[in-house]
Amino acid sequence: MNHTEVVVIGGGQAGLAVGYHLRRLGLDFVILDAQPTPGGAWQHTWDSLHLFSPAAHSSLPGRLMPPQPGETYPEAAHVVTYLTDYEQRYELPVVRPVHVEAVHRDGEFLRVETDSGTWQVGAVVSATGTWSRPFIPAVPGRTEFKGTQLHTVEYRSPTDFTGRRVIVVGGGNSGAQIAADLAYDTDLTWVTLREPRYLPDDIDGRALFDHATARRRALDEGRTDTGGVASLGDIVAVPPVRAARDAGLLKAQPMFARLTAAGVEWSDGMTAEADAIVWCTGFRPALSHLAPLGLRGPRGHIPTTGTQALGEPRLHLLGYGDWTGPASATLIGVGRPAREAARALADFLNRPR
Structure with missing residues (x-):
């Protein structure tokens, strides 16, 4: 049985971002990544994929993404290189490849079961994203098509x-x-x-992040919903x-x-x-490892306040979309909810028991 304060499940951009803040706060943690190499889902995209934003506006906390020579919008391979460097630069404790099978309640702890052993921890951050759960609608005749x-x-x-x-x-x-x-x-x-x-041709990821943030601020302050990014296109x-x-x-x-x-x-x-x-019909959050906790709500989401699960305060969810933080599924957007999650975990773990 392994022991630590926090297990982060997923070594992509969300896992690395929260790892950066956990390290700054001095918490004991480990990042368990199912991938054999760094880079998260970016290492599995199609060949021509580019970011929506310039490199400087596609960065994780603490380290600007360097520009890619000859490219305004960096290629996916450039993102993989950046994430690899980020992980090494901050000496983040990533263990791979480790597949997390289930998270259980275990008295005052959570028990994380993997194909490489079991961890007993004070808290868990689930940062597994959506790439591993592609969604295809149930269109009639799908099994008939010969192509x-x-x-x-x-x-x-x-x-x-x-x-x-x-x-x-x-x-x-x-x-x-x-x-x-x-x-x-x-x-x-x-x-x-x-x-x-x-969207208007002059809009890229910078403007999208600003709109998503403005919408979240309006909702938090009880003002009219601006519609966020969806209102633009x-x-x-x-x-x-x-x-x-x-x-x-x-x-x-x-x-x-x-x-x-x-x-x-x-x-x-x-x-x-x-x-x-x-x-090209989207994805669903990869949350099967959390099934033993019995937290799933409408549309497969786990109800949260910020990143913290409402039904299990020892669990935070990060990087799945706006329901876990404005634009939290993006490189630039995941930094703020990652910082808030790390601070909340530090407060929770350091409180008198």
């Missing part, structure tokens, strides 16, 4: 689909970026639930998306009614044949 089906997490490069008929499903950033990636060398059909809503017009859109290559079709053996069919009887379908 290839893959999710965002499995897509890598347009060269894998050159000359083929490809349907991309999804009107968010991933859907738009992958559709733009495929628009030149494939017979592309882009399908969205509603007409694509592009769904798609950041990064340069590749803008180029494909302006060239007339990103013309979205409405969502189809069902899949067929050869492709898809709309409710009006129109059909389209396809060799492959790429589901």
